[in-house]
Amino acid sequence: MKLARRVGLEGLSIGRLAEELRLSKSGLFAHFRSKETLQIQVLETAAAHFVAEVVRPALGRPRGEPRLTGLFEGWLHWARSQKTPGGCLFVAAAVELDDRPGPVRRRLVRLQREWLELLANAARRAIAEGHFRSDVDAEQFAHDLYAVMLGYHHSSRLMKDPRAENRAATAFERLLDAARAEGPGSSRRRVLG
Amino acid sequence: MKLARRVGLEGLSIGRLAEELRLSKSGLFAHFRSKETLQIQVLETAAAHFVAEVVRPALGRPRGEPRLTGLFEGWLHWARSQKTPGGCLFVAAAVELDDRPGPVRRRLVRLQREWLELLANAARRAIAEGHFRSDVDAEQFAHDLYAVMLGYHHSSRLMKDPRAENRAATAFERLLDAARAEGPGSSRRRVLG
Numbered sequence: 001m002k003l004a005r006r007v008g009l010e011g012l013s014i015g016r017l018a019e020e021l022r023l024s025k026s027g028l029f030a031h032f033r034s035k036e037t038l039q040i041q042v043l044e045t046a047a048a049h050f051v052a053e054v055v056r057p058a059l060g061r062p063r064g065e066p067r068l069t070g071l072f073e074g075w076l077h078w079a080r081s082q083k084t085p086g087g088c089l090f091v092a093a094a095v096e097l098d099d100r101p102g103p104v105r106r107r108l109v110r111l112q113r114e115w116l117e118l119l120a121n122a123a124r125r126a127i128a129e130g131h132f133r134s135d136v137d138a139e140q141f142a143h144d145l146y147a148v149m150l151g152y153h154h155s156s157r158l159m160k161d162p163r164a165e166n167r168a169a170t171a172f173e174r175l176l177d178a179a180r181a182e183g184p185g186s187s188r189r190r191v192l193g
Numbered sequence: 194m195k196l197a198r199r200v201g202l203e204g205l206s207i208g209r210l211a212e213e214l215r216l217s218k219s220g221l222f223a224h225f226r227s228k229e230t231l232q233i234q235v236l237e238t239a240a241a242h243f244v245a246e247v248v249r250p251a252l253g254r255p256r257g258e259p260r261l262t263g264l265f266e267g268w269l270h271w272a273r274s275q276k277t278p279g280g281c282l283f284v285a286a287a288v289e290l291d292d293r294p295g296p297v298r299r300r301l302v303r304l305q306r307e308w309l310e311l312l313a314n315a316a317r318r319a320i321a322e323g324h325f326r327s328d329v330d331a332e333q334f335a336h337d338l339y340a341v342m343l344g345y346h347h348s349s350r351l352m353k354d355p356r357a358e359n360r361a362a363t364a365f366e367r368l369l370d371a372a373r374a375e376g377p378g379s380s381r382r383r384v385l386g
Contacts, residue, residue: 087291095288098280098350109352116352143344143360144367150347151340157291159302159309167336174337174371 001049001089004042005082009093009104012039039104046089047111054078055118064129065176068122072172075149076165079156091153116142123179132179141179148172194242194282197235198275202286202297205232232297239282240304247271248311257322258369261315265365268342269358272349284346309335316372325372334372341365 003020004012013035018025032038054077058070082088090112097105119142126132132141148171156164196213197205206228211218225231247270251263275281283305290298312335319325325334341364349357 087288092288094347094351095280095285105351112352137363140360140363143348144364146347147340147344147364150343151336154287154339154343155336158287158298159305167333170330170333171337171340178367178371 001042001046004039005087005089005092008096009039009042009089010096010100012042014038036103040107043089043093043104043107043111050078050090050115064122064126065131065180068119068126068176071119071122072145076152076168079149079152080165087157088153091150116146119145126179130181133181136179141175144175145172148175194235194239197232198280198282198285201289202232202235202282203289203293205235207231229296233300236282236286236297236300236304243271243283243308257315257319258324258373261312261319261369264312264315265338269345269361272342272345273358280350281346284343309339312338319372323374326374329372334368337368338365341368 003017007016014028014032015025017023017038018028021028028038032041054071054074058067058074061067061070079088090108093108094112097108116139120138123132123136123138123141127134127136127138148168151171152164152168155161155167161167196210200209207221207225208218210216210231211221214221221231225234247264247267251260251267254260254263272281283301286301287305290301309332313331316325316329316331316334320327320329320331341361344364345357345361348354348360354360
């Protein structure tokens with residue numbers, strides 16, 4: 001995973017990994033069989049880490065808005081902790097692979113779809129719990145939340161904006177605010193820009 | 194620009210360009226002097242195209258929200274038209290260069306900062322015109338608008354989501370809606386999720 005973040009998923013080959021780990025290339029080849037399998041296993045491993053560090057802790061929070069907030073906070077923490085070098089493997093791989101058809105790209109798309117679906121389901125649960133209005137589009141919510149995190153990646157990593165995290169939190173709060181059911185909880189609407 | 198989109202800005206060298214154009218490497222070297230200068234000139238050329246295709250047409254619209262909408266629509270059209278191959282050079286370069294200090298990265302950051310500043314100024318003008326509330330944070334607005342476009346890039350290019358453009362338009366509308374001054378124009382608030 002470290003090497004993939006540094007050289008890009010496409011730069012990750014069995015030969016390069018063998019060099020890095022000072023292991024025999026033939027031994028690694030016997031294990032992984034192909035460059036694509038190696039790349040896919042790196043994606044799967046990163047996804048398993050993501051589930052353990054972001055998804056599982058949030059499942060301990062009450063359903064609905066608290067759980068969505070837990071997912072967002074865990075995700076932000078994940079993005080922050082992947083700082084050096086290369087940043088979040090999924091964001092880098094998304095830009096790297098979007099024009100490269102094949103099994104690695106397909107696996108990446110499936111992982112991203114599962115994550116978007118999990119976020120949409122959490123938003124649906126927030127509707128069911130009465131935290132969000134019934135006319136909220138849960139898939140749009142998931143899409144918009146993803147965009148907030150891409151914005152965070154851009155402003156923190158490229159722009160080195162010290163307010164990046166604050167900006168992301170404000171954008172998330174606005175997203176919640178637009179989705180919230182009317183009532184005492186929606187009083188923050190006027191405050192945020 | 195085409196070659197840079199295909200091989201990445203970092204993959205763009207004088208030798209590679211000479212090969213692609215069937216020109217002599219020494220002639221190109223005499224012109225560009227270094228790989229970094231070539232890369233910077235590609236960024237500058239892409240920025241000039243962006244100004245001509247996105248910024249200039251929007252300046253013909255009335256100041257405030259109409260001009261912001263013009264900038265968004267032009268930007269969306271730009272992102273869509275960069276479809277093959279490699280997509281928007283700036284988005285790809287942002288992920289590619291975020292860990293590579295040097296003159297090319299510095300120029301990219303400056304171009305992005307100028308664009309974010311132009312968007313924030315357009316939002317400030319929308320406040321001055323009374324289209325937006327006076328407490329809207331113009332820099333946050335610019336940041337959020339950038340995030341909407343990054344979300345569009347992800348959903349259209351990697352996920353091949355047929356609703357990508359619709360999602361981006363809905364996100365932009367929600368952004369406007371949250372920023373709008375109270376009054377008859379804010380009646381759409383209840384409709385969007």
